Amino acid sequence: MKIDVVSTSPIKKYYLKSLSGQKINFMLGERIDIPVDWYELNIEYDGIKNDIKEIILDDVNIDEQIYTGYYIDGNGKFHQPGGALWDEGGCFKIWLHSKIGVFVERIMRCLESGEYGSDLSKKYLFTVDKPLEISKSFPKEIQSFFSYGEGPYWWDKSKADIPYRIVPDLDFDKDAVLQEAIKLCVVGHESEDGGEYGKFRIDSTNAKCNLDLPYADFDPEKFPVLAKLFEAIGLEKLMTMHLSTLEPNGNFTVHRDRGYFRDGYKYLTGCKIFYWNLTDPRDNHFKFGRCGLLPTDKPLFVNTLSHVHSSINQSTSDRKVIMITGKYRENNFERF
Numbered sequence: 144m145k146i147d148v149v150s151t152s153p154i155k156k157y158y159l160k161s162l163s164g165q166k167i168n169f170m171l172g173e174r175i176d177i178p179v180d181w182y183e184l185n186i187e188y189d190g191i192k193n194d195i196k197e198i199i200l201d202d203v204n205i206d207e208q209i210y211t212g213y214y215i216d217g218n219g220k221f222h223q224p225g226g227a228l229w230d231e232g233g234c235f236k237i238w239l240h241s242k243i244g245v246f247v248e249r250i251m252r253c254l255e256s257g258e259y260g261s262d263l264s265k266k267y268l269f270t271v272d273k274p275l276e277i278s279k280s281f282p283k284e285i286q287s288f289f290s291y292g293e294g295p296y297w298w299d300k301s302k303a304d305i306p307y308r309i310v311p312d313l314d315f316d317k318d319a320v321l322q323e324a325i326k327l328c329v330v331g332h333e334s335e336d337g338g339e340y341g342k343f344r345i346d347s348t349n350a351k352c353n354l355d356l357p358y359a360d361f362d363p364e365k366f367p368v369l370a371k372l373f374e375a376i377g378l379e380k381l382m383t384m385h386l387s388t389l390e391p392n393g394n395f396t397v398h399r400d401r402g403y404f405r406d407g408y409k410y411l412t413g414c415k416i417f418y419w420n421l422t423d424p425r426d427n428h429f430k431f432g433r434c435g436l437l438p439t440d441k442p443l444f445v446n447t448l449s450h451v452h453s454s455i456n457q458s459t460s461d462r463k464v465i466m467i468t469g470k471y472r473e474n475n476f477e478r479f
């Protein structure tokens with residue numbers, strides 16, 4: 144791999160970062176001997192204002208694809224387009240692949256041409272799938288799934304395969320939500336230790352413990368906190384609520400949710416399952432293939448029908464997640 148950068152003043156502080164977070168020092172314009180993979184090029188502000196004009200990867204100018212890069216200013220704020228470096232602590236970042244063909248293919252697959260030069264985060268969710276070594280106590284297939292990362296992806300927020308949406312500004316007492324969720328779930332299912340789907344417990348409002356019709360019985364007077372939550376996330380009618388528990392060392396094996404044969408399928412497909420970890424998210428990981436780890440410290444809508452996934456709890460306390468499905472307000476998801 145060889146990287147050249149054309150800029151208004153010489154670049155002094157720069158390095159590559161591998162997907163696993165390793166910092167690699169190198170010389171611009173000289174061949175770098177590194178394994179075939181994705182690398183994040185970091186160019187730091189060095190006291191002189193600078194403008195990055197061109198990036199040349201293996202003697203090929205990446206042209207407008209330079210606009211996939213962005214600038215994180217000294218206060219940690221994201222700017223795109225972001226070729227200008229202007230403040231102390233600021234850093235320009237762009238993901239590059241050591242094989243130019245792989246880089247070009249990924250960018251062209253994910254992004255529509257004609258959108259370069261704009262703030263891509265308005266239309267796309269940007270994710271970076273990174274490798275993570277997890278405890279050897281988990282099944283080998285799960286360890287292997289977490290240990291591989293496919294690098295950067297841009298997901299069109301208007302498409303049905305969007306992996307997740309973040310729900311901002313939910314101001315709730317999580318414990319109050321949890322207590323009402325426990326009360327509302329009437330059926331429980333515990334997987335057998337070492338069973339096909341992992342080691343977990345699901346409590347549910349659905350008699351068969353499925354995310355499916357019929358609609359659940361729900362009396363807002365008896366569950367005022369949940370009623371307020373449903374209103375906040377745009378839910379008009381509850382189909383199923385699950386309370387999913389992973390004890391320490393609990394897990395869901397690598398799988399993709401089905402549901403196309405169910406009556407309630409239309410309420411599941413297209414990233415419509417509300418997902419909120421009500422407990423401490425530390426040492427709990429939820430990964431989608433190609434997308435990477437989900438930000439489970441925030442309430443989300445997740446697309447577990449389109450994406451292969453696995454969850455693990457390597458903390459010392461129980462992880463409790465609520466999942467809510469049903470009929471949402473029209474155009475509800477355009478705001479996330």
Ligand SMILES: [Fe+2]
Binds near residue numbers: 395398399400447
């Ligand atoms: Fe699942």
